[in-house]
Amino acid sequence: MQKIINYIDGNYCEPLSRKWLDNYNPATGEVYSTIANSNAKDIAKAYEAAKAAFPGWSNTSIEERSKILLKIATLIEKRLLPLAEAEARDNGKPLSLALAVDIPRASSNFRFFGNAITQFASEAHESIGLGTMNFTLRQPLGVVGCISPWNLPLYLFTWKIAPAIAAGNTVVAKPSEVTPMTAFLLGEICTEAGLPKGVLNIVHGTGPSAGQAIVAHPNIKAISFTGGTATGEHIARTAAPMFKKLSLELGGKNPNLIFADCDYDKMLAITVKSSFANQGQICLCGSRIFVEQSIYEKFKKDFITKVEQLKIGDPFDAKTDMGALVSKPHLEKVQSYIALAEKEGGKILSGGKPVKVAGFEKGYYLEPTIIEVYDDQCRVNQEEIFGPVVTIMPFTTEEEALQMANGVKYGLSATLWTADLNRTMRMSKKIEAGIVWVNTWLNRDLRTPFGGMKDSGVGREGGFEALRFFTEAKNVCIKYE
Numbered sequence: 001m002q003k004i005i006n007y008i009d010g011n012y013c014e015p016l017s018r019k020w021l022d023n024y025n026p027a028t029g030e031v032y033s034t035i036a037n038s039n040a041k042d043i044a045k046a047y048e049a050a051k052a053a054f055p056g057w058s059n060t061s062i063e064e065r066s067k068i069l070l071k072i073a074t075l076i077e078k079r080l081l082p083l084a085e086a087e088a089r090d091n092g093k094p095l096s097l098a099l100a101v102d103i104p105r106a107s108s109n110f111r112f113f114g115n116a117i118t119q120f121a122s123e124a125h126e127s128i129g130l131g132t133m134n135f136t137l138r139q140p141l142g143v144v145g146c147i148s149p150w151n152l153p154l155y156l157f158t159w160k161i162a163p164a165i166a167a168g169n170t171v172v173a174k175p176s177e178v179t180p181m182t183a184f185l186l187g188e189i190c191t192e193a194g195l196p197k198g199v200l201n202i203v204h205g206t207g208p209s210a211g212q213a214i215v216a217h218p219n220i221k222a223i224s225f226t227g228g229t230a231t232g233e234h235i236a237r238t239a240a241p242m243f244k245k246l247s248l249e250l251g252g253k254n255p256n257l258i259f260a261d262c263d264y265d266k267m268l269a270i271t272v273k274s275s276f277a278n279q280g281q282i283c284l285c286g287s288r289i290f291v292e293q294s295i296y297e298k299f300k301k302d303f304i305t306k307v308e309q310l311k312i313g314d315p316f317d318a319k320t321d322m323g324a325l326v327s328k329p330h331l332e333k334v335q336s337y338i339a340l341a342e343k344e345g346g347k348i349l350s351g352g353k354p355v356k357v358a359g360f361e362k363g364y365y366l367e368p369t370i371i372e373v374y375d376d377q378c379r380v381n382q383e384e385i386f387g388p389v390v391t392i393m394p395f396t397t398e399e400e401a402l403q404m405a406n407g408v409k410y411g412l413s414a415t416l417w418t419a420d421l422n423r424t425m426r427m428s429k430k431i432e433a434g435i436v437w438v439n440t441w442l443n444r445d446l447r448t449p450f451g452g453m454k455d456s457g458v459g460r461e462g463g464f465e466a467l468r469f470f471t472e473a474k475n476v477c478i479k480y481e
């Protein structure tokens with residue numbers, strides 16, 4: 001059975017404990033590889049490699065760093081198919097999605113930051129009359145930690161690593177233990193691209209062991225984390241007394257606000273995607289759908305019809321729209337919310353049941369589920385489910401829609417469907433979210449700031465924001481005569 005091992009100091013190596021975790025294929029429910037179950041000793045070893053690499057890498061010219069990042073991007077592109085297949089097998093997502101989104105975006109992350117670093121500049125402030133000149137020196141932090149989740153494995157892993165190394169830091173990174181395969185494959189790509197040894201160290205293992213050791217390491221200067229809100233809170237509590245820089249991208253419970261004046265057909269088609277793409281396991285999915293009363297019944301009927309046409313099955317079948325959920329515990333968690341919805345008085349309008357796919361009977365498949373709720377404060381409408389489950393509810397006024405949109409502890413993204421420009425402006429200013437999409441969804445320009453408000457996190461990544469996060473700003477003030 002294939003072993004997923006650590007990549008430290010440019011070499012693949014077994015975990016010091018020689019302990020292993022099982023890696024499941026969610027489509028079949030079977031173990032297909034084993035994962036290094038690393039602990040604090042492996043993290044210490046990775047840290048030492050990163051520390052040794054830092055002086056060299058931080059003094060490597062921007063041109064050279066950029067060249068290596070662009071080479072990594074090209075190599076990822078060249079391996080599109082094997083990487084996409086590895087991602088689909090490890091995560092349960094349709095291969096078509098990994099081919100169209102996950103792997104191209106992983107490549108774009110390196111390409112984008114490989115280019116962005118050549119344009120990254122800092123300010124100068126001349127104090128005229130005082131005879132001083134100030135400039136801001138932006139220096140890399142040192143060794144930084146990157147911890148990523150299972151829903152968009154290589155996509156989110158590289159979203160952190162690329163800006164960190166572009167800015168001259170060296171990295172200790174841990175992918176999710178649920179989907180480690182593509183991060184494992186990234187090691188050989190980095191070697192082939194000529195990334196000096198120790199610049200990127202990839203350690204596998206569980207959150208409480210390897211992840212916690214990264215966060216608790218006294219000399220790892222910053223943590224960029226994407227994952228659940230509870231984990232983010234724990235990380236903040238561990239890191240805060242050491243005054244580490246933190247960027248936390250956490251959960252969401254995003255509203256999808258549909259007004260009667262929208263382009264109905266476009267809205268309907270995209271709402272199916274924003275609800276169920278990647279089995280609903282994207283932090284940006286619109287899991288709470290609020291529809292203006294006058295079109296509510298029509299929407300309900302049309303939405304159910306479209307959703308019931310989605311094909312659930314083998315991720316490797318080109319006709320599959322929805323693959324398997326990522327793991328058995330996650331499937332059970334999502335199912336527990338469907339049961340809770342019924343207890344809370346919600347009405348299951350469609351789906352709700354596990355699916356037995358012929359030939360894949362032990363896989364973790366679930367029907368796309370639409371729940372009509374009567375109180376926007378019920379738990380299924382408040383808590384992040386992170387699966388193929390959406391709630392729907394009507395509203396009558398813009399104020400009511402806004403109140404419901406903001407009536408959760410999360411604030412990651414929101415989608416607004418309307419043709420009214422004035423409403424677009426009013427709502428965009430008042431919605432509590434890091435991103436507001438208007439008449440579109442998941443449209444991402446990598447130059448834009450990305451992150452959440454409220455319990456959806458702190459800090460922004462993307463564009464120069466990410467390069468600012470991964471650098472220390474130092475004011476140099478020069479007095480001249």
Ligand code: TXE
Nearest residue numbers: 148149175176206207211212227228231250251283384386
């Ligand atoms: O995430 P975790 P899980 C949400 C979603 C999901 C829930 C739990 O609701 O059901 O979170 O998912 C590492 N110190 N999201 O359990 O545990 C862990 O190993 C350091 C939303 O998979 O947050 C993994 O690499 N690291 C989300 C990463 O953190 C720790 C995407 C994320 O795992 C750690 C995923 C610790 N103490 C889940 N504990 C989104 N918003 O994109 C865990 N980890």
